[in-house]
Amino acid sequence: MYSHHRGRRAVVPSLLAALTLLAAGCTSDGGSDEEATPSTSSAPAEPTAEPIEWEDCNEPLQPLIAGRPGSERGLSFECGQVPVPISYDEPEGERLPLTLVRAVHPGQTDRIGSLVINPGGPGGSGVDAAIGLALTLPEDVVRRFDIVGFDPRGVSLSSPVECIPDETKDRLIASEPQPTSAEQLDDVFGLAREVAEDCAERYESPAALGAFNTVDTARDMDLLREALGEEQLTYLGYSYGTTLGSTYAELFPDRVRAFVLDAAVDPDADARATAESQAAGLEASFDAFAQNCLSLIAGCPIGPDPRSFVEEVMLQASQGPIPSAAEGETRQATPGVVHTAVVAALYDTQTWPQLSQSLAAARNGDAAGLFSLADSYAGRLEDGTYSNQLDANLAINCADTDEEIETDEVRALAAEWDAEYPLFGAGSAAGLYTCTPWEAERTPLPQRDAEGSAPILVVGNSGDPVTPLPGAVDMAEQLASGVLLTWQGQGHTAYPKNPCVNDAVNRYLIDLVVPLDGLTCPA
Structure with a gap:
């Protein structure tokens, strides 16, 4: 989302x-916790460094x-x-x-x-x-x-900044990556509001x-x-x-x-142009990944049509989440996990072989490789806890803008972009709602x-x-x-x-x- x-x-x-x-x-003599609420001054002096x-x-x-x-x-x-x-x-x-x-x-x-x-x-x-x-x-x-x-x-x-529970982060990663139906988008909006409410409660004041x-x-x-x-x-x-x-x-x-x-x-x-540009960029990069896979002398592990293969794995995961053979792993991969793993691998050509091999393994019932990619991307640690990467990403992105995009526009864009960018469009559109319910002071760039x-x-x-x-x-x-x-x-x-x-x-x-x-x- x-x-x-x-x-x-x-x-x-x-x-x-x-x-x-x-x-x-x-050590730091001036240390303070992050929740202290700033006050204002009409003529602030220049701070000095220690x-x-x-x-x-x-x-x-x-x-x-x-x-x-x-x-x-x-x-x-x-x-x-x-x-x-x-x-x-x-x-x-x-x-x-x-x-x-x-x-x-x-x-x-x-x-x-x-x-x-x-x-x-x-x-x-x-x-x-x-x-x-x-x-x-x-x-x-x-x-x-x-x-x-x-x-x-x-x-x-x-x-x-820490305000999103680990369980909620698991739900974010596992959530529907291509939300287009009214019910799917309602779930996206509800989860965004839940996260915003949790963070507002944790930090008590918009200034903090x-x-x-x-x-x-x-x-x-x-x-x-x-x-x-x-x-x-x-x-x-x-x-x-x-x-x-x-x-x-x-x-x-x-x-x-x-x-x-x-x-x-x-x-x-603006936020709309950035989200659409990312959807287009990810589509183009997936096509480059697919072309590279098809050029391998040993053959592409995910067959002659990598895009269709990914869609089939996501359909498989929607019909019954895919287990992992990793020792001690109890999670099962939803379409959201599959999709997150694909996004993660497109950042670096060195992870393209891992992606194709992991998708092939998932098709055969083992999602361990996909979890490895998705967890690295989201900052999930071996003990099931997360770094604060997602919390900070959300807090900083939302503090940096005063744009608020309402649900009706998101619904329209999700339908439009899903047709134009089949793997990544609807998810990019849904992400536009993230900062709308965010309760914090904004400092636009x-x-x-x-x-x-x-x-x-x-x-x-x-x-x-x-x-x-x-x-x-x-x-x-x-x-x-x-x-x-x-x-x-x-x-x-x-x-x-x-x-x-x-x-x-x-x-x-x-x-x-x-x-x-x-x-x-x-x-």
């Missing part, structure tokens, strides 16, 4: 546990990193916290701590500064992403920058729940820049991270050193041209299923200093997946050499 994430990198359970202990060991007290994080993280590609780099990890105002209307009032991680290469030379990461979502852990990217980014970059990731307010280890918004997170990033001792910020943002990065550039254009906005979310599109900023590199991917290429084109055109780089590849995000892209981005980050606007890299 919810719109697709703008980007996601799920935290594996063991890493989440280690980092939870890590965060508990960090110095970061870094602590060694190698011991809890090294066992999880050992053996992974990039572990031979011998990186050193430190953790810390930066307290930020709950409300920027009261900058000297109560604060919440942001948890962050810094990775440093042992061979670091000619250090430029910190490269700050946001992996998207909203709701993705920047701490988790920084650890992974420190292992996988081109070594030329890692040798010149500290790789710094932070969990934004409300996310993972930074006063996480509305504190988890992108504009204030961008202001948090500027305090982080100051705490890191950087005069200007170097930033790498993926998917929703492009929204966060462009918002920062709008608020603080003179503090931009180099920004890479990869898989850009279209800044001009500003128009963003970032006038006066240094050049900003916007990267788009011609085969992106979630943030299609026109969004990157619009982002580059809207930013006064925007420069567009296009990769003719499949999957969500481009850097560091392609040598041509890597070379252009590396030179920009390190030497501030801006690629030719409109440069296109082949697949």
